Amino acid sequence: xxxxxxxxxxxxxxxxxxxxxxxxxxxxxxxxxxxxxxxxxxxxxxxxxxxxxxxxxxxxxxxxxxxxxxxxxxxxxxxxxxxxxxxxxxxxxxxxxxxxxxxxxxxxxxxxxxxxxxxxxxxxxxxxxxxxxxxxxxxxxxxxxxxxxxxxxxxxxxxxxxxxxxxxxxxxxxxxxxxxxxxxxxxxxxxxxxxxxxxxxxxxxxxxxxxxxxxxxxxxxxxxxxxxxxxxxxxxxxxxxxxxxxxx
Amino acid sequence: xxxxxxxxxxxxxxxxxxxxxxxxxxxxxxxxxxxxxxxxxxxxxxxxxxxxxxxxxxxxxxxxxxxxxxxxxxxxxxxxxxxxxxxxxxxxxxxxxxxxxxxxxxxxxxxxxxxxxxxxxxxxxxxxxxxxxxxxxxxxxxxxxxxxxxxxxxxxxxxxxxxxx
Numbered sequence: 001x002x003x004x005x006x007x008x009x010x011x012x013x014x015x016x017x018x019x020x021x022x023x024x025x026x027x028x029x030x031x032x033x034x035x036x037x038x039x040x041x042x043x044x045x046x047x048x049x050x051x052x053x054x055x056x057x058x059x060x061x062x063x064x065x066x067x068x069x070x071x072x073x074x075x076x077x078x079x080x081x082x083x084x085x086x087x088x089x090x091x092x093x094x095x096x097x098x099x100x101x102x103x104x105x106x107x108x109x110x111x112x113x114x115x116x117x118x119x120x121x122x123x124x125x126x127x128x129x130x131x132x133x134x135x136x137x138x139x140x141x142x143x144x145x146x147x148x149x150x151x152x153x154x155x156x157x158x159x160x161x162x163x164x165x166x167x168x169x170x171x172x173x174x175x176x177x178x179x180x181x182x183x184x185x186x187x188x189x190x191x192x193x194x195x196x197x198x199x200x201x202x203x204x205x206x207x208x209x210x211x212x213x214x215x216x217x218x219x220x221x222x223x224x225x226x227x228x229x230x231x232x233x234x235x236x237x238x239x240x241x242x243x244x245x246x247x248x
Numbered sequence: 249x250x251x252x253x254x255x256x257x258x259x260x261x262x263x264x265x266x267x268x269x270x271x272x273x274x275x276x277x278x279x280x281x282x283x284x285x286x287x288x289x290x291x292x293x294x295x296x297x298x299x300x301x302x303x304x305x306x307x308x309x310x311x312x313x314x315x316x317x318x319x320x321x322x323x324x325x326x327x328x329x330x331x332x333x334x335x336x337x338x339x340x341x342x343x344x345x346x347x348x349x350x351x352x353x354x355x356x357x358x359x360x361x362x363x364x365x366x367x368x369x370x371x372x373x374x375x376x377x378x379x380x381x382x383x384x385x386x387x388x389x390x391x392x393x394x395x396x397x398x399x400x401x402x403x404x405x406x407x408x409x410x411x412x413x
Binding site: 011064214 | 251293375
């Protein structure tokens with residue numbers, strides 16, 4: 001294919017939006033075409049320049065506090081209004097008991113999702129997000145030996161957009177487990193692994209979920225419960241899940 | 249509020265005014281909270297909340313002023329773009345001067361600026377951008393292409409002016 005036809009595709013190629021059927025021929029073309037290679041280099045540099053220049057404005061702590069206060073105020077108001085009638089009589093209490101009994105499980109699952117989102121945010125906020133820093137799965141997996149009461153396989157990430165950042169021990173509902181941190185483009189994904197029997201029945205979580213703006217995938221494999229949490233698109237989490245499942 | 253910094257940055261770029269951006273972010277969170285029932289689990293939260301922010305902007309005084317004077321649909325402005333002669337070396341030079349690129353972004357139309365920021369800074373997929381801006385994917389691609397061309401032209405022109413003066 002002539003250069004003029006490929007140059008139209010370079011932006012989609014760099015944005016990761018070119019279909020795989022076209023990516024390979026374009027890769028081949030770039031190996032032999034200095035004009036297109038130079039053009040793609042300039043486009044990459046422009047993308048990096050926009051990324052750097054675009055991250056320009058930072059909110060101050062006072063504004064953050066103001067927004068947090070403004071969005072938490074109505075919640076407190078509703079809470080007090082909800083509980084006040086409970087004191088009115090046992091009839092209402094029975095109704096609430098029925099409500100809690102029927103909706104108990106989803107609430108428990110929601111709490112679990114929030115805990116996972118909190119763990120992920122805490123990892124991202126930490127100066128030392130992982131305790132074993134390595135992109136080599138043969139380094140990361142052995143590090144967990146003796147630290148958690150089970151073992152698991154770390155996926156092969158070659159030819160995928162994901163990079164292994166490292167891992168650390170994690171705790172959920174007083175159960176020890178593993179947290180693996182992956183990077184895709186500029187995003188980070190935490191994959192938590194726990195023994196399924198330690199967490200109880202969580203089959204309801206096999207559906208797609210989100211918590212606190214994060215996308216989440218959860219699945220069960222070899223008696224272990226996996227959770228993938230990140231601010232990436234659902235397709236990215238699906239792809240990472242496929243890689244982990246393939247690792248067995 | 250995990251997307252707080254990003255929403256604030258995006259709002260500042262849209263409004264070009266920190267006070268207006270603060271109002272916009274606050275309004276976005278309030279609307280997101282009240283309208284959370286309209287969010288469908290499993291769909292993209294990020295696109296959903298950016299869409300709220302953008303709609304709030306379009307309904308703000310600055311947004312209304314902008315939409316009443318400039319069409320957001322900039323499909324036909326290609327001919328007016330000056331041609332910028334770019335080389336890898338010149339881009340590398342630009343890269344060193346982040347302020348030049350920031351000034352270039354400021355000179356773009358809101359439609360061009362927002363789509364570049366969603367793609368390059370927020371790293372949204374074309375599908376997410378389409379969902380956020382409520383436009384077809386084909387329009388995302390063409391608008392992105394024109395926005396990049398316009399930014400190159402703006403940066404190139406500023407650099408030429410710098411060299412002359």
